[in-house]
Amino acid sequence: MDYDAIILGAGGAGLLAAALAGQAGGRVLVLDHADKPGKKILISGGGRCNFTNTGTEPDCFLSENPHFAKSALSRYTQWDFLALVEAHRISWHEKTLGQLFCDGSARQIVAMLLDECAKGGVEIRLSTEIGEIGHADGLFGVAGKTAPQLVIATGGPSIPKMGATGIAYDIARRFGLDVVTPRPALVPLTLGEGDRAFRDISGVSCPVTARVGGTTFAEAALFTHRGLSGPAILQVSSYWSPGDAVVLNVAPGALDALREARRKMPRAHLKAALSELLPKRLAEVLSDRIGLAQELGNTSDAELARVSEGLTALTFHPTGTEGYAKAEVTAGGISTEALSSSTMEARNVPGLYAIGEAVDVTGWLGGYNFQWAWSSAAAAAGAIAERSRR
Known part of the structure; x- marks a missing residue:
């Protein structure tokens, strides 16, 4: 036996698990095929790393088992990670909706994790292919160790240009663990030719309430040359399936605003009224789509109600997503049915753990997925340390 634990993946979850297990006395080796640790951390949050969210709750996560994340999230919270950040004197700031970012650079979070690993005597080997994994006599064999x-802790296949792959699922299946079908999440949606007018206003954004089924998010939407993006769209994309409608409310209170416009400028047309409520290019597209030809003064309440519905229930049927290349995370993954929620250990394979994005737990946009990485890492690290002491 060379080590007490081998951790596959030098991302956020892998590094924190290694640091905590190492500091608890375990001999830990981290292996990664990348040439640098924490590559996804470095590009996150526009280079400033949205490292957690003050509003983290289990309801902010998707999983086939919505209760699975509760244990880990309650035992290593956003406040625990923030305390670690502050202990390293990393200055931070809060943006909208509880999102916490570094004042400086995401490199500070990677440096912090590496420093914590060094405190625990963790060995990190990069540019190392995992290859075949052996398992015999209670020992796992990887890369000769x-x-x-x-x-x-190898994550999911989102952002393949960073070297991301689906190797976690191959390993899971190798040991008999089920995998919930992975799919891109927090990802832009594409629109077809029938919505080309909206694709032609690429770069226009506005605050909306976006809805898929019974799930809604109130943030900004962005029209792109391929379809829909922006925070509100990325959020609902995790709940979207092919065939589902995406409904946007681009003008809350539209009916009252239109009635007021009719009173103030009865000779104006719809485009002028909408330009008071929305970005001009979007107002032009919507006025053409709604098709109200007469002056506002000649428009009935019933017609204004129809116009209002077109603004408060603007409906799209996306043709798909922009895939893993543009997805911030991967939904689905190693089934939680195979894992202990308190330790992240495989129920039927003693000593095997899965953490972070590799698991079928996916957070909202805004630091939630990092918090899941930290919480699941801490859960596994505690179990590793306990087993190492036996």
Whole structure:
């Protein structure tokens, strides 16, 4: 036995799990095929890393088992990670909706995690291919090294240009763990030719309430040359399936605003009224789509109600998503049915753990997925340390 635990993946979850297990006395090795640790951390949050969210609650996560994340999230909270950030004297600021960012650079979070790993005597080997994983006599064998505990922290296939792959699922299946079908999440949606007018106003954004089924988010939407993006769209994309409608309310209180416009400028046309409520290019597209030809003064309440519905229930049927290349995270993954919610250990394979994005737990946009990485890492690290002491 060379180590107490081998951790596959030098991302956020893998590094924190290694640091905590190492500081608790475990001999830990981290392996990653990348040439640098924490690559996804470095590009996150526009380079400033949205490292957690003050509003983190289990309801902010998707999973086939919506209760699975509760244990880990309650035992290593956003406040625990923030305390670590502050202990390293990393200055931070809060943006909208509880999102916490570094004042400086995401590199500070990577440096913090590496410093914590060094405190725990963790060995990190980069540019190392995992290859075949052996398992015999209670030991896992990887890249010529052995340990009684193995942690899958390799993430999902989102952002493949950073070297992301679906290797976590291959490893899980190798050990008999089920995998919930992975799919891109927090991802822009594409629109077809029938909505080309909206694609032609690429770059226009406005605050909206976006809805898919019974799920709504009130943030900004962005029209792109391929379809829809922006925070509100990324949020609902995690709940979207092919065939689902995406409904936008682009003008709350539209009916009252239109009635007021009719009173103030009865000779104006719809485009002029909408330009008071929305970006001009969007107002032009919507006025053409709604098709109200007469002056506002000659428009009935019933006609204004129809116009209002076109603004408060603007409906699209996306043709798809922009895929893993543009997805911030991967939904689905290693089934939570195979794992202990308190330790992240596989129920039927003692010593095997899965944490972070590799698991079927997906957070909202805004630091929630990082918090899941930290919380699940801490859960696994505690179990690793306890087993190492036996």
